[in-house]
Amino acid sequence: MGELGVPTGRVGFNVAEHWVERVVVVAVTGDVDMLTVPELTEAIDAAARKEPSALIVDLSKVEFLASAGINLLVAVHREITFSARFAVVADGPATSRPLKLIGIDEIVALYSTLDEALADFVNA
């Protein structure tokens, strides 16, 4: 948040992509909200274009997940299902609570740690 009460979502926001064999992990740090969703969308699209066998969005280090971010996960789920598997890693009240409240865990594989997700996806 900025001094004038304006959300400054980009501060401390970061997206990193790394690969474990054919599985791509998009790891997010900071707030996922209306301000940062465009950047995250771009990062996920870029990762998906490289034709991974699975795409994991790791929200372990996310402190706030707004509905815009949840919508993005739903959109990714809808678009990627035909070409790759998709999972979300989320733990804690800021991320897994809203995801479960909205029911995303019923349509997307939700893990509480990245290791668990990778164990299921690498060489799967």
Add this chain to the structure above:
Amino acid sequence: MFFGDGAAAMADETRQLALAEARAQMIEEALSLSGSLNVRRTVLGLITLLRPRLADWATLVMPDSVTGALLLFGGREARFSTVVARNTVAGPGLDRVLRTGRTELRVAADVLSADELSTMIPHPALRAEAAELRPAAVLGLGLTARGSTLGALVIIRGGGRTFDDGEIAFAERIAGRAAMALASARMYEERSLIASQLQHRLRPLVLPDVDGVRLAARYRPAAEHLDIGGDFYDVHGSGHDWLVSLGDVAGKGVEAAVLTDRTRQSIRTAAYFDRAPATVLAALNTVLHDAGADRFVTVVCARMHTVPGGSHAEFELAVAGHPAPIILRANGFVEQVDVSGMAVGLRPHVLYKSATVLLNRGDTMLMFTDGVDEARGDDGFYGVERLTAFLPDYAGASPEVICEAVEQNVVEYLDGRSHDDIALLAVTCGT
């Protein structure tokens, strides 16, 4: 003579240079008209810009996009404006400029040529002003932006002066830039109007009077999008059988507002056939999923059976991806209703569960959107826990007081930070 010719040529060159500079300056000013995003201010800016540098008199004509009537601005008084019927202009002149966007030049030499003025100026007072400038040249310019002519500019030079080809071409350039500014301003104003009309539809201004309970609601839109948010609430029914709903559409702007409106209408339509909340949500889910909405909607729905006098009221509740309502008992006991369900629009068919809650006199059911529990302050999220800890002090209070106190408490917790839309709806049993 050689010497004199040279001086004349130099003087001419200086004049040309000064003219080019003056024109560049005017183009610059015409470009800056785009900054206003307000039609009236843009028009005023344009008329001020044109006089006296390009013309002695200027008026702007713009058909109203809803009524088709002609809005006239300017004339001798830059701030003058009036409305005339579209059929006051016909045939050549202004009508043709408005239809084709093409420039028309008329020269009104004397009293006999009043017709020349009337084809270009569709208002008697403005025509009289123009007549005083005779012998005059009247130039009608189309205001065309992105291929459509949204109005015309009529400018006049008096005292026998006219517009040469270079001046006409320059006037057309100014008109082109002004048209872009006007188009932006008009689009912005129309969008704001659409937004406020949509917003107006999304919330009932007055909650109905329901025998046996008292109702109150609060809505506080997020500061960064004052126009429209995605939160809504609705209360409808009759007699002692009512449906109360409150929800949140992800995202902002007109698209979200349209989905919000559709959600509310779908709830009403579904409830017309079966008021059971689980059935209403299942129907809403299928409708929104089939419509291919690219965002989900969260809703809490409660069917309320009241009794005359309000000794008690029975609530049947279902939620779709939304925090369950909180019950504040008259003795201060607070509990969140134990019911959950998937957000609407994610899957083609979803079955919703419902819970039943009985309210006695003085008990309150509070529905809220995530602008409350996800408000962020120094200690992280406001959270449902903070809300349930705060409420006991308000046991037995009126629903208005409870809504106001919660809103105030959240706002204080935010301590100036921005927040999402906050919607609250409280039902207190008893009259």
